């Protein structure tokens with residue numbers, strides 16, 4: 001396959017006109033000057049496709065339904081609304097969300113799934129990536145194993161329908177029994193966990209206080225605060241490794257950042273969701289400097305709003321500015337492409353380079369020709385086509401343990 005756009009966006013952020021990209025067996029074989037005047041991709045810019053590092057397709061129908069500007073109020077409302085929906089409604093929502101991902105230029109996704117339906121949606125929209133089947137044992141504290149076995153069944157269904165790797169993933173450090181957390185981390189499979197999204201987690205783990213402690217009391221779950229930060233708690237259970245994706249990672253102290261970076265953890269940064277729920281701004285520059293790879297995620301539409309990677313990139317720049325950091329256009333584009341692929345443990349080299357194996361997208365950027373302008377002005381309507389260049393990753397892993 002040879003694609004001859006007007007210009008190609010390289011990983012450096014440079015936009016090079018007059019070149020074509022030759023794909024051979026799922027790999028970029030050559031990037032060279034046009035060899036033919038006739039071009040099907042006239043007027044378009046070619047880039048690596050986006051990767052959505054963190055998603056909940058199954059909440060798409062809750063877009064605009066949850067009005068809360070505080071994390072705890074929001075999560076309580078979601079917990080109330082979630083079970084009121086019939087399965088077919090959840091499945092339809094997931095289908096719409098998967099197609100909306102494709103429409104904004106996403107070709108691979110790190111999906112946190114709660115029901116056994118997002119696998120179908122991912123397949124139908126032609127997305128790759130992997131599924132993290134969420135484990136929550138709040139209501140099964142006395143016997144978490146049975147709940148984990150039920151989640152593993154849903155994981156098997158999603159693996160079969162999507163054809164993608166599916167892994168068990170603890171929802172958060174406070175909603176999963178420590179034995180189940182330890183077992184998942186020790187399995188060595190890639191996993192993903194929401195952590196330090198709000199300051200309430202620290203309040204709970206360090207001092208046994210706050211609304212999380214209130215929830216534990218309400219459910220009759222014993223409160224045994226370890227007296228350490230949520231990140232240190234995950235580390236103590238064997239979960240801080242390069243096979244762990246930490247979602248959000250907002251409320252971190254310096255030692256947390258150092259631990260995460262030294263362990264080469266992956267991060268999913270979801271700035272629109274964080275802003276909507278009043279979460280502390282995540283220390284992205286510090287995490288990257290410490291050694292973590294940060295991908296951008298669009299979380300659920302219930303908190304982030306419309307599925308739009310350009311809006312997510314703008315929010316990332318804005319959140320960094322709020323911390324006094326400058327997040328350059330090339331860096332934020334990389335967080336939405338190459339680094340997001342690393343964040344979801346893709347084995348493909350997601351780079352616009354000879355030997356690279358990214359999926360690709362063609363955009364009509366209208367009059368915008370520089371990357372900062374493209375990020376500032378483009379939208380899902382700018383994405384003309386997403387091209388799957390490689391076959392899907394093999395579902396190599398089992399939904400263990």
Ligand SMILES: [Zn+2]
Pocket residue numbers: 054055056112194247299300
């Ligand atoms: Zn999430």
